[in-house]
Amino acid sequence: MANFVKTFVQICNYLQDPELVARFQHFCGVEGTFPDAPKAPDSGVSEPDRPGLRKRVQQGAKSSDAGVGNGAAGDGPMPQVNGMLGDDTTGPDSSSAAADSETTIAKPLRRNSLTGDTGQEFLIHNKFLFYLFTFGTELGNEMFFIIFFPFVLWNIDALVSRRLIVVWAWNLFVGQSTKDMIRWSRPASPPVVKVEVFYNSEYSMPSTHAMTGTALPFCLFMLTYGRWQYPFLLGFCVALSWSVLVCVSRVYMGMHSVLEVITGFLYTLLILAFFQPILGKIDNYYMMGSYAPLMIVISHVGFGLVAFSLDSWSTSRGDTAQALGTGAGAALASHVNYQLGLQLDPPLSSLPLTLPSLSVSLVLRSMLRFFIGVAVLLVTRMIMKAVTIPFLCRLFGLPMDDVRRARQQMKVELPYRYIVYSVVGFSCACFVPLLFKILSLA
DSSP: OHHHHHHHHHHHHHHHOHHHHHHHHHHTTEEEOOOSSOOOTTOOOOGGGOGGGGSOOOSSOOOTTGGGSOOOSOOSOOOEETTEEEEOOOOGGGGGOGGGSSOEEEOOSOOOTTTOOOOOOEEESOHHHHHHHHHHHHTTSHHHHHHHHHHHHHHTOHHHHHHHHHHHHHHHHHHHHHHHHHOOOOOOTTTSOOSOOTTTTSOOSSOHHHHHHHHHHHHHHHHHBTTBOOOHHHHHHHHHHHHHHHHHHHHHTTSSOHHHHHHHHHHHHHHHHHHTTTHHHHHHHHHHOTTHHHHHHHHHHHHHHHHHTSSSOOHHHHHHHHHHHHHHHHHHHHHHHHHHTSSOOOOGGGOSBOOOOOOHHHHHHHHHHHHHHHHHHHHHHHHHHHHHHHHHHHHTTOOSSOHHHHHTSHHHHHHHHHHHHHHHHHIIIIIHHHHHHHTTOO
16 A cells, blocks of 8 residues: 555655656647756746747757757847748758748747746747647636536537536536646646736646636537437547647646646546536526525635635635636526526427537528627626726725736736626626527527
8 A cells, every 4th residue: 555655655656746847838839938057036037038038949950958949150139920020041951850940039929918937939840839838728717617507508508508607617626626726726837837926826636727628518419418409429538638638738738747637637527427407406496496596606606705715815816706606607597597587498208409500591691690689798797897997096085096916916807806706797698698599590
């Protein structure tokens, strides 16, 4: 038993090693532009602005250790192209490897407006993998959720979308709260290259991107298989591929160690096993329970307060409140829809459902619903953001000239996220479908 524990700890230490992340990034064509020697703490020059960091790494001589080293001879800044800096010229030795035929200098595509972190330049030798894993990591970000949940709700199956939102919200709450209790830092940089910095201020264990990237496809598979007609192997392979893409992308981005991603994947499987027998009962209670609205508000706000009290401020607090607020709004909308008979699920006698045959009118109607609905949600979010933050600042006597500092306070960030995203969730599940009926798009 003692040998087993010792071996297990050694495996965990190996999987947690940032050098493993750096080697994987180098294998995938990501190369850091770190300075050769540490700069003095009081130099006052940020690393991304040092002139030497804009020079490319000399072709060849790329060992696993040199893969995250500083660059050598180059020609200075290059023009911006689609979030990247332009292609570099290659020397006569560039034909030695296909991945090195084109090298691009890039920076993280998004900066965090609340932390001000913009990241550091890095070199991309394999553009295909860069775009593939950028797409993979976006499958766990806010904009994807704004697109995915409404599309399923408005065009495919409202019941599936409702239950997906329940699992997504509570899965994210559990993951973010676990992060704040374990309090592991992100992989060290160097040696790891930070391809993404948006979530760099959060703790790292477990990976909540891996959790949502596992929860959504496997819960979607769990809810639709048997309800819709399709081959089991097809659904399972799609779910597994989706999950693997998101999980691997987090290592590629330098945001998580291999251990944190594996833990997030396994943790979510346990959460799904917990929800599987009770998810239908939760959904039915949200729709039919006499005290459902009160319980929805108390549970979602109460657990949000718990999450906000676990540690000092980071972006994870806002993400937790945002998910719980969206879940609360969607749950309240399902209650209103059922009580008023606005949106009824197909009868059990009609199961299993079959996909309708594609036609021009079906596609146009679906796309019209989607674009009108998403536009309504984005406008709703924009208006609520513009109104809520100044209102809360006035309410609590805070200066409105520094929104970043104001939002780092629990008394602003928590109600702001709940108010904005509960309204967005309610609009998505109740107001927009009602609008479709008025426009004869239902």
